[in-house]
Amino acid sequence: MAPLHALSxxxxxxxxxxxxxxxxxxxxxxxxxxxxxxxxxxxxxFDYPFAGEALDEGxxxxxxxxxxxxxxxxxxxxxxxxxxASFEWQGGxxxxxxxxxxxVCAWREDLSPVLPSNWAETIALARSTGKVVMPMTPTAIWxxxxxxxxxxxxxxxxxxAETAFNRDIAVAALSDIAAxxxxxxxxxxxxxxxxxxNRMSMTDDFGYCPLTYGYSVYxxxxxxxxxxxxxxxxxxxxxxxxxAILGGAGIGVLAGxxxxxxAAQLAAWLTxxxxxxxxxxxxxxxxxxxxxxxxPVQDALAGGFYADTLATMTNCYHRPNMPGFxxxxxxxxxxxxxxxxxxxxxxxxxxKIDAEWQRLIQTVGNV
Numbered sequence: 001m002a003p004l005h006a007l008s009x010x011x012x013x014x015x016x017x018x019x020x021x022x023x024x025x026x027x028x029x030x031x032x033x034x035x036x037x038x039x040x041x042x043x044x045x046f047d048y049p050f051a052g053e054a055l056d057e058g059x060x061x062x063x064x065x066x067x068x069x070x071x072x073x074x075x076x077x078x079x080x081x082x083x084x085a086s087f088e089w090q091g092g093x094x095x096x097x098x099x100x101x102x103x104v105c106a107w108r109e110d111l112s113p114v115l116p117s118n119w120a121e122t123i124a125l126a127r128s129t130g131k132v133v134m135p136m137t138p139t140a141i142w143x144x145x146x147x148x149x150x151x152x153x154x155x156x157x158x159x160x161a162e163t164a165f166n167r168d169i170a171v172a173a174l175s176d177i178a179a180x181x182x183x184x185x186x187x188x189x190x191x192x193x194x195x196x197x198n199r200m201s202m203t204d205d206f207g208y209c210p211l212t213y214g215y216s217v218y219x220x221x222x223x224x225x226x227x228x229x230x231x232x233x234x235x236x237x238x239x240x241x242x243x244a245i246l247g248g249a250g251i252g253v254l255a256g257x258x259x260x261x262x263a264a265q266l267a268a269w270l271t272x273x274x275x276x277x278x279x280x281x282x283x284x285x286x287x288x289x290x291x292x293x294x295x296p297v298q299d300a301l302a303g304g305f306y307a308d309t310l311a312t313m314t315n316c317y318h319r320p321n322m323p324g325f326x327x328x329x330x331x332x333x334x335x336x337x338x339x340x341x342x343x344x345x346x347x348x349x350x351x352k353i354d355a356e357w358q359r360l361i362q363t364v365g366n367v
Contacts, residue, residue: 003285035059042257048086051094051321060252062092066264080290086318087250095250096271097288102316103147103244104214104309111207122210126183133206136188142333143245148173150243150317164357174346219303232312242315322364
């Protein structure tokens with residue numbers, strides 16, 4: 001929230017615009033709560049799996065109807081990875097990408113001078129040192145499965161495929177996740193990426209995390225007791241850093257806005273190269289524009305975070321965003337979480353996920 005508060009003051013002071021106030025919501029609400037729960041707001045920051053439903057249900061106003069085509073095209077050309085595409089659904093644009101993140105690895109240079117080169121070495125490091133940590137909440141396990149499958153050449157949830165996941169690759173990926181999980185402390189099953197990065201940067205308990213959403217502030221000098229390093233995903237030897245799950249957020253105009261044009265103009269300003277490339281990261285944000293990721297001044301302030309993870313960000317995988325996907329994702333994540341915790345067979349859970357996926361895409365096909 002810090003960059004939004006700070007930039008809203010700039011918007012007011014330099015442009016003579018109205019006062020803008022922001023309210024926060026929990027990460028759980030960000031990931032799971034439908035946008036119609038916020039009828040009294042002009043703007044909302046949300047996750048792209050809601051995009052299709054937000055447009056179909058009329059929760060947001062398509063940005064393509066509020067902004068000039070040149071603005072939309074500038075965001076398309078200027079975004080890092082496929083962040084704008086992740087908010088598009090059937091010709092509409094639910095939001096402009098404002099913040100971008102993807103799976104990367106994180107470590108403490110003083111505690112992990114030599115990094116594992118693949119997943120098997122990560123498991124061995126965890127077993128031998130007890131210094132490896134990773135988020136293992138439902139959404140974290142879901143994200144890890146997606147990243148491992150996409151990285152290994154089987155991007156999941158193709159609308160033309162009969163199954164949500166390539167079965168052989170998904171079973172192997174879940175086996176890898178489960179093998180690591182048994183070597184991790186039990187609190188990881190309730191730990192968000194922020195909780196894991198806090199523990200790594202404020203104590204000497206852990207030195208390496210193989211998959212987490214990257215947060216540039218943890219690489220900055222002075223933010224935490226011990227700055228962290230971040231790098232491209234290290235899953236299989238010799239593989240390029242492709243397939244990491246895309247995270248981040250977009251800013252959209254809610255249907256109940258009393259002044260949607262003004263709201264859209266603020267969203268456009270916040271996502272412009274001039275703001276994303278300098279002030280947004282300077283105020284603690286993690287930009288969705290390539291201008292922010294390739295600015296050497298910002299990269300130096302962030303301890304090399306942007307340069308060290310840009311390849312993974314550029315080649316990330318974005319999940320579907322059709323109506324109903326976020327609910328499908330929540331149910332699937334909870335089922336996988338129980339499977340890993342209970343060490344139960346992967347086949348039954350994948351069967352259920354595939355059946356739900358078929359129902360979802362049939363519903364979409366009938367719209």
